Amino acid sequence: MTERLIIDQSTLVKYDNPLLVTKHDDNSKEVDIQTCKTKGVADPKHEIEEVLNSILPPKEWEEEGQLWRQHVSTTPATRQDVVNLQEQLDMRLQQRQARETGICPIRRELYTQCFNEVIRQVTINCAERGLLLLRIRDEMRMTIEAFQALYCSSIAFGMRKALQSEQGKTDLQKDVDELKEERTDLERQLADLRQRAEQADRRAAELRLAEEKKHAEEISFLKKTNQQLKAQLEGIIAPKSNK
Template sequence: MSSAPLNSLVKYEPPVLVNTTKKLDKKGVKPGVPAPRKGADAKGGSQTEDILNSILPPREWTDEGQLWVQYVSSNPATRLDVINLQELLDQRLQQRQARETGICPVREELYAQTFDELIRQVTINCAERGLLLLRVRDEVRMTIAAYQTLYESSIAFGMRKALQAEQGRADMEANIRQLEADKKELERTLLDLKAKADAIEKRESERRALDEKKHAEEIAFLKRTNASLKRELETYLSPSKK
C-alpha cells in the first residue's frame, strides 16, 4: 500500500478521494487514473491546468484501499508567496541537514522542488514562459544524469583498473617469490658445482704431482741406468784399446 507523499515545496491543491480500488476494478477503470478536477470539463479543463498537469503530474497514492489524487495548485502566486517559498526552502535545508557544498541529494531534491514551484508560478501567468522553463529544467536534469552516468562509469573503470592492478601486483609478488626461490636454488647448485670443481682440481693436482714425481723418479732411474751402462761400456772398451 502506497502511503501519502511527503510534503513538497511545490504548492498542491487539497487531495481528492477518487474511489476505492475495488470499485475502480468493478467499473473497469484502471487504478491510478486521476479523476477530473472539480469545475473542469470532461475534456480536461482549461489550457493552463492542462499545461500544469503535463509539467507537474498529479500525485496519487492509496490509503486503506482508497485512491487519492492531489493536483498541483493553479492559484497565482504573490510576492509574499515567493518570500515564503524562500524562507521555507532555507528551513527545509536546515531541518534535513543538507550540505552547503559538494554533492548532496537532499539539497538537490529541495532545489528541484523549488524550481518546480517557480515553474508553476510562472506558467500560471505565462504558459509559454513556463514551457520554456520546463525545457531548461529537463535539459539540466539530463545533463546531471549524463554526468552521473559518466561519474559512475569512471568509478567502475577505476575499480576495474584497481582490481587489475591489485591482481597484477599479486601476480608480480608471486613471480618475485618464485624468482627468489629459483635464485636460491641456483646459488645452492653453484656452490655444489664449485665444491665439486675444487675437489676435482685438488684431485687432479695431486694426481699431476704424483705423475710428475713418478716421472722424475723414472728419469732419475734412467739416468742412473744410463750412467751405469756407460761405465760398464767404458770398462769393456778399456782393454781393447790397450
Template sequence: MEILHTILPPRIWLEGTKLWVQRVSCLPSTRKDAVKLQKQLDLKLQQTQAQQGGICHVRRELYSQCFDEIIRQAILSCTQKGLLLLRVRDESRMRMVALQTLYESNMAFAFRKVLQLELGKANMEKKRKDLEKDKRDLEKQVKDMGVKCEAIKIREMERRETEERKHTEEIEFLKHTNEQLKFELAGITE
C-alpha cells in the first residue's frame, strides 16, 4: 500500500538518542474499529475541552485526525473511495483556511470600527464639553448685558427725570417771568 504511505506519510521523531518512525497501519478495519474511533473522538473532545462552536483549533485537529483515519480505512477497502475522501478533506481544509482568513479579516474590520466609534465618541464628548462651556460663557454674557442694560435704563430714567424737572422749572420760571412782564406792561399802559 504505497499510496497509503504517500497520502499519510510516516511520523518521524527523535526521543533521546533513538529515532522513531510511526507508519499507518495497513490492516483493514472493521465495524468495531469505526465504533471505537467514534468513542475515542468523543473522549478526546471531552478531555481537551474543545469548544462546541466557533473556531476551535483543538476540535479541528481532532476531527482532522479522525478524517485521516477514515481515509486510511477507505483506501484499504477501495482506493478510489479513499482518494475521493482525500480530495474532500483537502477541499474542506482549503475552505476552512479561507473562512478563517475571512473571519479574521472581519474581526479586524469590526475592531477598527469599534476603535473609530470610540474615537468618535471621545471627540463628540470633547465637543459637547466645549459647547457647554461656550453656552455658560454666552449665558454669563447675556446676564452681564442684562445688568448693563438695566443700569442704562436706570441712568436714562434719572436723566429724563432731571431734564423734565429742569424743563418744568424753566417753564415755571418763564411763566412767572411772563406774568411779571404782563403785570409791568399793564402798569405802564395804564
C-alpha cells in the first residue's frame, strides 16, 4: 500500500493516513494474516484492528481511478488527547452553530463522532469494554430513531388532524354562510310581510272610516227622514183633532 499524508478534519474520530489499495498489497496482507493463523501466532495489534474495524468500518473512496482506504487509528490515547477532543468538540459546536437545547442534527452528529472517538480510545486498551460501549451506542441510536419515528408519526397525526379541522372549519363556514343567506332571505320576507301588513292595516282603516262615514250618513238620512215622516204624520193627525 502507498501512504498518502492527509489529515481528516471532517470528523472527531482519529484516523490513520489514507492508504492506496492495490491488488498486490491486498494479497500480501491476506497471505500474512493466513500465515499468522496457520502458525498460531496471536497478534494483539491485529486483533485490536479487527475489533476497531468492526466497530468503526474503514472509509473507502475512489480518486483519479485509484481506490483509497482509511482505517481508524490504533494509537493509544493520552490524557492530552482527551483534553484536545473536548476542546475540538466545543470548538466545532460553536463553529457550526449547534443548538444548545432541543432537537439539533448538528449537535447530535458531533456528539456521535465524539462518542465514537471515546469508543476507539477505550477499545485500544480493552476490547471488551469497547464492545460494551458499542452496544450502548447502538441502543442509544435505536432509542433515538424510535423517538424520531414517534415524533414524525405525531407530526403526521397532527397534520392530519389539522387538515381535518381545517376541512371541518371550511364546512362549518359554508354552513354559516348558508345560514346567513337564509337569515337574509327570511329578513327580506319578514320585511315584505310587514309592509303588506301595514298596507292591509291602512286599507282596513280607510275602509273602516269609509264605512263609519257611510253609516253616519245613513243614520243622519234616516233621522232626517224620520223627522219628515213625523212632521207629515203630525200634520195629518192635527186637522182631524180640530174637527
